Amino acid sequence: MDLVVLQNWLDNASFAVLFVTMLIYWGGAAFPGIPYLPALGTSGMAIANMCIACLLGARWWEAGYFPLSNLYESLFFLTWGITAIHLIAENMSRSRLVGVATAPVAMGITAFATMTLPAPMQSAEPLVPALKSNWLMMHVSVMMLSYAALMVGSLLAIAFLVVTRGQNIELRGSSIGTGSFRSANYQLRRSGVEVVRETSPQSATPLFIARADAGVDLNGSAKTAVLNKVETKPTQKVDRAEPLSPQRLSLVETLDNISYRVIGLGFPLLTIGIIAGAVWANEAWGSYWSWDPKETWALITWLVFAAYLHARITRGWQGRRPAILAATGFAVVWVCYLGVNLLGKGLHSYGWFF
Known part of the structure; x- marks a missing residue:
């Protein structure tokens, strides 16, 4: 197969795979109960990464220099890097929401390089003297x-x-x-505690009173009421932290x-x-x-x-x-x-x- 034809096939395949992968990640976020979607999304990013690596390798073989001399090659190398970092981040986080954010960006870059750049900017040309290094x-x-x-x-x-x-x-x-250094407010919200701020009638110092139902907090101990004094102006105000x-x-x-x-x-x-x-x-x-x-x-x-x-x-x-x-x-x-x-x-x- 001619290298130019191979490159055209690979860049279009990369775009198609990333487009489908984006839809898979979005579908998985909208309908988390559907099985196999997370694995399909990860597989799609890996396939796109390999397609782009083959594309860059073919251009390197054809031109004889590392394929980073023009905008087309640069965009595809950036997309390859994004898909590679995505796979690392997804493996670290075990969360498929990573792909919801990264897949459309990778797909958009590929679409711009494949469909928007004129043909002269997509073709490999001899390096200018300054780049021969x-x-x-x-x-x-x-x-x-x-x-x-x-x-x-x-x-x-x-x-x-x-x-x-x-x-x-x-x-x-x-x-x-x-x-261990998280704010107390975060700890309370994470434990599902309702936080009520009240003003003591005998003092100008409001009180933060945390009330929790029976249960276990993040450290495995029983939930208990917590009382923290904070110096603020005396007001009659109630703040309710919506539990997450x-x-x-x-x-x-x-x-x-x-x-x-x-x-x-x-x-x-x-x-x-x-x-x-x-x-x-x-x-x-x-x-x-x-x-x-x-x-x-x-x-x-x-x-x-x-x-x-x-x-x-x-x-x-x-x-x-x-x-x-x-x-x-x-x-x-x-x-x-x-x-x-x-x-x-x-x-x-x-x-x-x-």
Whole structure:
């Protein structure tokens, strides 16, 4: 079979498999009782990953260099990275909700590369002199893998925000320990406790009184009433915390934890990729850093996720606040990866729109 025909078959097959896989994951989320859907979704992502790997391998064989020289190859390598990170995250979390978030993004990237890019941008061409370097594989592949990991981690954070919409949940400390530093409010909600805030008539200090039915809490001990004093202004106000189901709370904690771990994988890769790019830039252009738009946005991306990890590790943030920061990072990664390239500005440019 001709390599061009094989590549066309593989990219269309990748799109078709990812489209069906997306529907399978969405169907599994809407109808969780249907058997075999989770296994079919995982199998679909694995098949798409292998199809894309074969596509990139065929182009590598045909062109004689690592297939990361144009936008078409870059998009498929990114999709391969997303499907690979997805399989890792899904295996870690044992949750099929990961595919609900990642499958449509992987499918959309594949559709854009296959159906939108013009034929000249899809064909392999000889490398320009600046790209004829071993740094092409060392720098670009690491950057693309970091983008894939950061995107998956950010998508899981977005899924966390969707699942916890309208709920003020704090998971303080669970990403770096066993959860002993979680806020008392989270512990009460997780135990299905109704929290009532009342003002003592003899004092200006309100009381938080937690009442629970007979049962067992997370640590295996009997539920008991808890009394915490908090200094606030004297008011007659009642706050009722809506209990969350154990299944939903377990899912929330899993999404939060896996998002943190995947971003923790992508951030070192991004750091290594930026350093490798600086060394390559000095070799090719005589300067480690020139404030090219791509370099500037790579630095912005690094700072956003550095702030996320700092907030999680040093400040002990968990829950919605770091998830919002990670969701912002999803948009920043796309601007860094694709936005500045398609504008045709700077040294890193695909030059298609302008």
